[in-house]
Amino acid sequence: MTVTKTQTPAVRRAGAAEGDLELASRRRNRRTYLVLLLPGLLGLLVSFVFPLAYMIRMSFNRGAPDGVIEETFTLDTYIQPLTDPYYWRVTLDTFQMGVTVGLLCVLVSYPVALFLARSTSKYRGLLMAIAIAPLLTSAVVRTYGWMVILGTNGLVNSSLKGMGLIDTPLKLTNNMTGVTIGLVEIFMPYAILAMISGFGRLSPQLEEAAGSLGASKLQVFTRVTIPLSLPGILTAFLLVFVLSISTFITPRLLGGGSVQVLATEVYDQTTGLLNWPFAAALSVILLILFGLIIAVYQRLTKKIGG
């Protein structure tokens, strides 16, 4: 007993010391994490939070002709686009473009992503690099490439003419068709990467099991492969959708002034008409649209995840 009595405080002291050490170490770790996070957080604050706050404040000012900004607090900049059918149409066109590009991009990227995810070839790394290689070239350069390919005298029209299939060139550029083609190609690498990272649950054993239980190849694909790759498909769709509705270069260059989406409208208001408050309000509307879509996406993924 005596021994126990004399030992207990020592053990306690040792235990307490150990606990203190652990606590101190945990505190040190937390401090290290904070210090490591600080540059990133500061960068985010300067490059994202401040401009965002500035933009939101700007959206409540009033834009007079020729770039004069009246510092005030008005909702006019929001009332105007929300009550004007033209801006509803522009918003709807933006949304439609995002959905169309998202769907087409997923459709053409899915086979490539599936092949790359399953490949056991020693060249898999190389194939992967080839699939995402277009990212090494700027979207502006690739858009100019599409302008050359889709133009009146471009590769497509010249080939079709040469084969005697058309007399007058098809209008493949300076409209939504050209913008859609360009965006699908430009965002394919993102879709492929997003899908591969989302194919974690996809397992060849499950497909084999379904096959051995009598499912046809089509049934295996529609009832096993697709449901298991759905998280990857949804992530890719969301990523491409968000990138599409926020992109301005391709709609501007391949749209030929006929494609009016929120991003091009923001550009025109900012640089052409110098109405920064109105441009800021349109950007906030675009941001809200992002938020809504992401909320829907999260609900969907939760549902799929069980």
Next chain:
Amino acid sequence: MRVITKGKIALAAAATAAALVLTGCGGGSGSTGGGNSSATSGELNLIAYSGVWQDQYTAAVIEPFKAKYPDIKINFVSKRSSAEMLSALQGQKNSPATDVAIMDNSVSTTGNTQGLFDKIDATAVPNLANVPDKFKGKDGFGPVVMLDAVGLLYDTATFPKAPDSWNVLWDPAYAGKINVNAPPSLLGLSLTAITSKMEGEDYTKSIDKAVARLKEMAPGVQTFAPNPDEYQNVITGQTVLGLGQNARGQFYSDQSNKKMGVTFPKEGTVYQINTVNIVKDAPNKAAAQTFANYALSAEAQTAFAKALFYAPSVTNAELPADVKARVVPTDGSLNIVPLDVEFLSSARDKWTDIWKRQIITK
């Protein structure tokens, strides 16, 4: 769990994309400061047009200026349009980082009313004496430094003889082969005024008839925002007719071995006039005055006319006959549709809106 993790990745990606859009909207412009310059030394910050204009102005005017004033260092900040320049200057209003701006007079007039520019001191800029009164700035602000006008661009293979009327833009034979720059581009605003005049309207009161006529033309327009620009569209055969500036049109006509031509149709055209302006509270005012004086010299204006076919604004500039024949006439011999700059600054938003909603077709 995995799904949610991927969701977070997508969220982060979406946030990054949003950040890119938003920071892109932040605008703003940067320029190097200077200060403490004298009339013959120090730094000078010039804001003017980009692209071929910058290249040619640098070679024809800035380089000789630097040879003459080796102690003045020029920082050239280039912008695609005068509106972008105005936007940059507005952003610097409280602490100007620009000394001289060369921009369209419809925009510089706005800058004058907004207090962005100083009046020109004739004693510090003696070459102002060679600028005729009609080209001197109202109330003593920046004078005209060069003139140009809107021209009709055409493919010389399709049109061995230059078209003489704007009506060719409505000819069904060329439907789908036309490029037109929609407003707020000055080209589109000019076409609106020209069409209004052709329809017998007073565009300051109404453009209804012009809009109806432009709507007839719109389905035949290949692009309302030609890329890389209006000239290359014609040169590469994407279109056969287009709107463009005479000066650049002449330059690219030579560059393309005359594949493209530029002409002034009989119904008239609109001047595009550039002014040289000294920014109010410019950090290097003395050097700015020295530069403005040089820009208004016969030497600089003749050199730039030879390089990019802008008509000089000073009376003592003598052009060789072959250059004179290709710059816009300023002696009253050309049919000009007067586009009042003060009216234009109030109509720009309205006309742009009309084009977007009523004229531009999908």
